[in-house]
Structure formats: C-alpha cells, structure tokens
Amino acid sequence: MSLDPTAPALFSLPAEAEAQQQPSARAGEGGARGRSLARSVLPPLVLGVAFLLLWQLVVVVFDIKPYLLPSPTDIAGQIVVVLPLLWSSLLATGLNALIGLVVGSLLAIVLALLASRVTVFDRMIVPIVAALAVVPIVALAPILNTMFGSTSDTPRRVVVLIVVFAPVFINTLRGLRQVRPVHRDLMRAYAASNWQLTRTVTLPGAVPFIFTGLRIAAPLGVISAIVAEYFGGLQNGLGSRITSAAANSAYPRAWAYVFGAIILGLVFYGVTLLLERLASRRRA
Amino acid sequence: MTDTALNALPAISVRSAGKIFSVARGAEVQALTGIDLTVAPGEFVSLIGPSGCGKSTLLRLIADLDSATSGEILVFGKTARQARLDQEYGIAFQSAGLLPWRSVQANIELPLELHGVGKAERAARAEELIELVGLSDFRTRYPDQLSGGMQQRVAIARSLAERPKLLLMDEPFGALDEMTRERMQQELVRICSETGAAVVFVTHSIPEAVFLSDRVVVMSPRPGRIVDIVSVNLGPGTERSDALRENAAFFAGVTAVREALHGSPVAPLGADLR
Ligand SMILES: Nc1ncnc2c1ncn2[C@@H]1O[C@H](COP(=O)(O)OP(=O)(O)O)[C@@H](O)[C@H]1O
Ligand SMILES: [Mg+2]
Numbered sequence: 001m002s003l004d005p006t007a008p009a010l011f012s013l014p015a016e017a018e019a020q021q022q023p024s025a026r027a028g029e030g031g032a033r034g035r036s037l038a039r040s041v042l043p044p045l046v047l048g049v050a051f052l053l054l055w056q057l058v059v060v061v062f063d064i065k066p067y068l069l070p071s072p073t074d075i076a077g078q079i080v081v082v083l084p085l086l087w088s089s090l091l092a093t094g095l096n097a098l099i100g101l102v103v104g105s106l107l108a109i110v111l112a113l114l115a116s117r118v119t120v121f122d123r124m125i126v127p128i129v130a131a132l133a134v135v136p137i138v139a140l141a142p143i144l145n146t147m148f149g150s151t152s153d154t155p156r157r158v159v160v161l162i163v164v165f166a167p168v169f170i171n172t173l174r175g176l177r178q179v180r181p182v183h184r185d186l187m188r189a190y191a192a193s194n195w196q197l198t199r200t201v202t203l204p205g206a207v208p209f210i211f212t213g214l215r216i217a218a219p220l221g222v223i224s225a226i227v228a229e230y231f232g233g234l235q236n237g238l239g240s241r242i243t244s245a246a247a248n249s250a251y252p253r254a255w256a257y258v259f260g261a262i263i264l265g266l267v268f269y270g271v272t273l274l275l276e277r278l279a280s281r282r283r284a
Numbered sequence: 285m286t287d288t289a290l291n292a293l294p295a296i297s298v299r300s301a302g303k304i305f306s307v308a309r310g311a312e313v314q315a316l317t318g319i320d321l322t323v324a325p326g327e328f329v330s331l332i333g334p335s336g337c338g339k340s341t342l343l344r345l346i347a348d349l350d351s352a353t354s355g356e357i358l359v360f361g362k363t364a365r366q367a368r369l370d371q372e373y374g375i376a377f378q379s380a381g382l383l384p385w386r387s388v389q390a391n392i393e394l395p396l397e398l399h400g401v402g403k404a405e406r407a408a409r410a411e412e413l414i415e416l417v418g419l420s421d422f423r424t425r426y427p428d429q430l431s432g433g434m435q436q437r438v439a440i441a442r443s444l445a446e447r448p449k450l451l452l453m454d455e456p457f458g459a460l461d462e463m464t465r466e467r468m469q470q471e472l473v474r475i476c477s478e479t480g481a482a483v484v485f486v487t488h489s490i491p492e493a494v495f496l497s498d499r500v501v502v503m504s505p506r507p508g509r510i511v512d513i514v515s516v517n518l519g520p521g522t523e524r525s526d527a528l529r530e531n532a533a534f535f536a537g538v539t540a541v542r543e544a545l546h547g548s549p550v551a552p553l554g555a556d557l558r
Pocket of ligand 2: 339340341
C-alpha cells in the first residue's frame with residue numbers, strides 16, 4: 001500500500017534545500033572544465049604509455065616470439081603498412097555497428113514506451129527481453145549468414161541490433177516508470193492526454209536512463225559487429241581481417257587490426273558520452 | 285466580484301461527501317465521512333487538522349484527482365470531473381513538482397502549452413506571472429538552480445497561468461523555513477487580492493490558517509470529518525500585513541481555532557497541535 005503511486009502521503013518529499021546553487025558557482029566554469037578534462041584524461045594516458053613501455057621491455061628482454069606476443073613497435077609498423085585497408089575495414093565494421101545500434105535502440109525505445117503504457121504487452125515482452133539479455137546472440141551469426149546470404153552485411157547488423165536491444169529496452173523502461181506522483185497528478189489536473197503525458201513528462205524524464213542503456217549498448221554493439229565477422233561471410237571488416245591475418249600467422253598484422261577494433265569501440269563509447277553530456281546540459 | 289450570477293453560484297459545494305480507500309486484502313480506510321462545505325467565489329478557506337485527518341483527500345476530491353465514494357461535489361455548479369476537464373481550477377502541492385528539464389519560464393508555460401495557447405501569448409503571460417511572483421531575474425534558470433521558496437513561487441505562478449477562479453493548494457509552504465513562509469503568505473495574500481480567486485488551502489499551521497483565511501475548516505481524524513468552521517473576523521478594513529500577526533483579533537482567531545482543534549478551551553500556552 002505504501003507504494004501506491006496515488007497516495008497523497010507521497011507528496012511529502014524531504015524539505016527542499018534552500019539556495020542550492022547560486023549563480024556565482026557558475027563563474028569560471030570554462031577554466032574548471034578544461035582542468036577537469038585534463039584530470040580525467042591524463043592519468044589513464046600516463047598509465048597507457050607506461051603499459052606500452054613495459055610491454056616493449058618484456059618482449060625485448062625475454063625475447064618473446066611474435067606469434068606469442070609481438071612488440072608494440074612491431075604492431076605500430078604493421079598499422080602503418082596496412083593503414084588504407086585498416087581504415088576501410090574500420091569503416092565497414094563501424095557502419096554495421098552504427099546501423100545495428102541506431103535501429104536496435106529506436107526499436108527498444110518504441111517498444112519500451114509501448115510496454116510502459118500497455119500492461120498486457122508489458123507482461124509479454126519483459127520476460128522475453130530478460131531471456132534475450134542472457135543469451136549469447138553472436139552464436140546466431142552462422143545461422144543468420146545462411147538466412148540472409150553470406151555476401152551481405154545484413155546478418156552482422158541483425159546481430160548488433162539484437163544485442164543492443166536488451167540494455168536499451170531495460171533501461172528505458174526503468175526510466176519511463178520513474179514518473180513522480182506529483183507530476184502525474186499535475187498532468188491529470190491539466191486534463192492532459194496520454195500522449196501529452198508521454199511527451200512532456202515521461203519521455204524527458206527517461207532520457208538519462210536511455211543514455212545509461214546506450215552507454216552499455218554502444219561498445220557491446222561494436223564487439224558484436226566484430227565477432228559476428230568471425231563466422232565467415234563478407235571479408236570486408238575488422239573481424240574478418242583479424243581471423244585471416246591470424247590464419248596466415250601474420251600476428252603483428254592481426255594485432256594491428258585489433259588496435260583498430262579498440263579505436264572503434266572507444267569512438268562509439270566517446271560519442272555516446274558526448275551526446276549524453278549535450279542532453280544533460282540542457283536540463284541544468 | 286462584479287458578476288452577480290457568479291456570486292450566486294458557489295465556487296465549491298460539497299454535500300455529505302465520503303471517501304473510502306480499499307487497501308490490501310479487502311481492508312478499508314474511511315478517509316472522509318459526511319463532509320459538508322461551501323466556498324463562496326473569492327473566499328479564502330483553509331483546511332486544518334492533525335495529519336491523516338483527510339485534508340489532502342478532500343482537496344483531491346475537489347480536484348477530481350480521486351473520486352468520492354459517496355455524496356456530491358460541485359465546482360462552479362459542475363461535477364468535479366467536468367470542472368477539471370474545463371480547467372476551472374489551478375493547483376499547487378507541497379513539493380513544487382516542477383519539471384527539472386524546463387526553465388522557470390517553460391515550467392510556467394506548461395499548462396498553457398498543453399491547452400494549445402500560442403507561443404507569443406504564452407511568453408507574454410509567463411512574463412506577467414514571473415513579475416507577479418518576483419522572479420524576473422530567474423526566467424531562464426532551471427529548478428535545481430532555485431531555492432525551495434523560489435521553486436514554490438514558480439509552482440504558484442504556474443497554478444495561476446490560466447487565471448483560474450479557484451486555487452487548490454496542499455501545504456504549498458510546508459517545506460519552507462519560517463521566514464520564507466511568512467514572506468510567501470504575504471505574497472499569496474497580495475496575489476489573491478489581485479486575482480480575486482477563491483482558495484482552498486491545506487495547512488497544519490494555525491497562525492498560517494488564521495493569517496490567510498476568511499474561514500478556517502477544522503478537521504479531525506478516524507474517520508476524517510469537519511468538527512468546526514471558524515470565521516476569522518479581523519474587523520472592517522484590517523489589512524492582512526505583517527502587523528496583523530501582532531493584532532488582538534489575530535490572536536483571538538488563533539485561540540478560536542486552537543480550541544476547535546482540541547475540542548475544549550485550552551490555556552494560551554497549550555501544547556503545539558502538530
Ligand atoms: N491512496 C490511498 N490509499 C489508501 N489510503 C489512503 C490513500 N490516501 C490517503 N489514505 C488514507 O486516508 C487518510 C487521510 O489521508 P490524507 O488525506 O493524506 O490526510 P492529511 O492530508 O490530512 O494528512 C489517512 O489515513 C491515509 O492513510
Ligand atoms: Mg496531506
């Protein structure tokens with residue numbers, strides 16, 4: 001009973017703090033932002049460089065064979081050699097990941113909206129998505145290859161779509177259910193339609209949750225796009241280059257493509273983070 | 285009020301209204317029973333009583349946020365539901381309930397926007413209201429950049445956006461400190477005299493009720509009912525300003541309400557009813 005969203009007792013929030021943020025707190029923000037960026041980027045950068053140095057040192061000192069572990073300089077050399085091909089494979093895989101991510105996320109958001117409004121649909125889809133979230137979807141790749149033909153990018157995009165769906169759906173739905181009772185009452189007092197409630201209260205309130213889902217989904221989408229290529233089909237992306245280089249014992253080259261995969265994952269993550277920042281700046 | 289037809293029709297008319305909530309496993313809570321109350325146009329009426337006596341419930345029945353299980357509730361002669369659909373009232377709650385992703389101005393424009401008022405007209409009305417509640421320098425700010433008192437002023441401006449002839453307020457100053465609270469009461473008195481709206485105001489502060497109201501409705505719990513209605517007679521021409529708080533008529537009102545709450549005459553230094 002205490003959870004009844006219409007209970008007036010729930011109006012009583014803890015006393016809102018007086019004078020939370022004064023205008024002066026905003027002054028000098030530009031400088032502070034630059035400094036905080038340096039503070040958040042510098043430590044991992046230093047650690048990364050130290051790690052590469054240690055790696056180089058270990059490979060040289062212990063004379064480790066390239067098929068076990070090539071040195072960073074070997075890999076860097078290969079990156080320069082295969083750069084044009086690396087770039088085109090990165091674009092091919094990136095496009096698959098992007099299309100899967102965008103379509104899968106839109107679908108997830110629309111279905112979450114539907115589930116938040118239609119109870120019957122909610123009961124049907126939520127268990128399915130929960131099951132979907134724990135199934136290793138990339139295992140579907142060989143089957144999808146036969147379904148859509150192995151000369152198509154579609155199977156990979158479908159894999160990405162299915163993989164990103166669950167985290168975006170689950171987080172969006174959680175966000176859509178956060179509507180505060182006072183907002184619900186207010187919109188009822190205004191005799192607002194269901195659609196007006198969704199557009200002005202429910203959906204904007206869910207935006208931070210949608211971004212949480214996207215932040216999980218974006219790197220996951222890139223990983224799935226690459227791994228889906230391991231199961232044959234078109235030889236145009238990072239995943240197929242990695243397998244073919246490894247099959248030819250060209251280990252530094254395989255590592256060069258792995259490097260490309262890391263860059264791609266970081267770009268996807270960075271862009272979602274950036275979009276999230278932009279969206280949240282408008283609200284405060 | 286110049287309109288005599290409006291004067292004839294009460295702003296609110298509640299006839300033997302009751303509300304029973306069904307809670308878990310068939311159990312029931314009798315939140316209100318036998319409520320009779322009439323509020324005249326332009327009249328300021330407070331509901332006071334210990335917590336759980338059904339003040340919020342009564343307000344929600346009038347606002348058609350819940351429906352009565354018995355009796356009749358009319359707002360300007362219409363059913364509560366029709367009055368809500370026709371936007372006959374403005375409402376404000378204890379928590380301001382602003383949308384955090386909207387600026388002060390956009391929050392105040394919300395009801396106008398929902399009801400299809402054009403952009404230019406909306407902006408003009410918001411400008412007036414922002415001035416009325418003294419937030420001219422904060423038009424483009426977001427709720428989390430405002431103090432609690434400022435947020436509440438935005439909520440009040442929003443409740444006035446469509447010039448309602450009736451304002452419903454559920455402890456709008458409940459979360460504010462005493463100083464801010466007295467300032468807000470002062471502003472509410474001014475706003476009401478400027479707009480001529482009838483007000484139903486829920487509070488659990490006796491001085492607040494007496495300071496603001498023409499009549500104070502005293503309620504008691506289990507089951508929620510009206511035990512007394514105290515008319516506050518400040519004498520002709522008395523202004524509701526800070527000076528009133530030290531006036532004999534004001535103290536008489538406070539004493540009358542306190543006695544009604546305790547059911548018998550009490551010593552002036554009686555326990556705080558809260
Ligand atoms: N939605 C609800 N479901 C069940 N009981 C409720 C609900 N809303 C209020 N009540 C009960 O009705 C009584 C009156 O509540 P309320 O109107 O909130 O009191 P007040 O505002 O005077 O403190 C209380 O006993 C409360 O528990
Ligand atoms: Mg209450």
